[in-house]
Each structure stands twice: as structure tokens, then as C-alpha cells.
Amino acid sequence: MPSTEFxxxxxxxxxxxxxxxxxxxxxxxALQNNPALSMKELIGRVGAxxxxxxxxxxxxxxxxxxxxxxxxxxxxxxxxxxKFIYHHHHITCVxxxxxxxxxxxxxxxxxxNSIATTMGFKMLxxxxxxxxxxxxCIER
Ligand SMILES: [Zn+2]
Ligand SMILES: [Zn+2]
Numbered sequence: 001m002p003s004t005e006f007x008x009x010x011x012x013x014x015x016x017x018x019x020x021x022x023x024x025x026x027x028x029x030a031l032q033n034n035p036a037l038s039m040k041e042l043i044g045r046v047g048a049x050x051x052x053x054x055x056x057x058x059x060x061x062x063x064x065x066x067x068x069x070x071x072x073x074x075x076x077x078x079x080x081x082x083k084f085i086y087h088h089h090h091i092t093c094v095x096x097x098x099x100x101x102x103x104x105x106x107x108x109x110x111x112x113n114s115i116a117t118t119m120g121f122k123m124l125x126x127x128x129x130x131x132x133x134x135x136x137c138i139e140r
Contacts, residue, residue, distance in 0.1 A: 035101035
């Protein structure tokens, strides 16, 4: 795992009085390697025997701004915050529920910003999700 992000993760935990434990590290690593996971998928990835500790740790991560809970497709999904991953949008398949992260797009970002400015806003954040059917589901 990239060390600067991992260092930041450890710093956030420690400075808030939390220990850097092996289960917390493996949750972070699983989230780093995936665009957005449901709780069930996350538990599957880390092979946790103690599901309630996963829920507890994710609540802590959310409180500390490490993780965002997103409503994507049919699921609530967990994703590392913009501190750890580049800003991106999502595309989700309504049939199979799969989620992909989209490449950064400066044209879209600029346009969203100018819409906000036109409304007299200073844009702080936004979410954008394209919902549709993925290629595999169309061909099925
Ligand atoms: Zn699909
Ligand atoms: Zn954006």
C-alpha cells in the first residue's frame, strides 16, 4: 500500500486516541484496493470472523473522516475519503449492482463549479453517479 496514505491513516488514528491494529489496517488496505465496497463485500475481503468489530471500526473511520458512506445503486457503499483517493464520480449497473470509479474529468469539474458560481455558491463538494446497465448485463 502507498506509504504516504498509510502514514496519514496511522496519524489520524493515533492523534484521535485510537490504536493502529491489524484489523484496522486490513480494512484500510481493502478499501484502498477497491472503488467502493458494500459492508458485505468488505467483510468478505478482510475475511473477518468478528463482523461487529468491522462495523465498529467503520463507524470510527467515518467519524474520523477516513471513510465516506455513499448511496450508490441499490447499496450503501463505503469508500475512502478524498484525503486518500483522488476525487472521482461513479457509474453503477442497476442490474448486477457493480460499481466503477470514473476517470477524473476536468471539463465536468469546471462546469459543475461554474454552475455553483452562477448560483452564488462556493462549491465545497458534489456527488455524481451515472446509473445504467453494464455491457455484460445488456448482452445477457
Ligand atoms: Zn451489470
Ligand atoms: Zn466531481
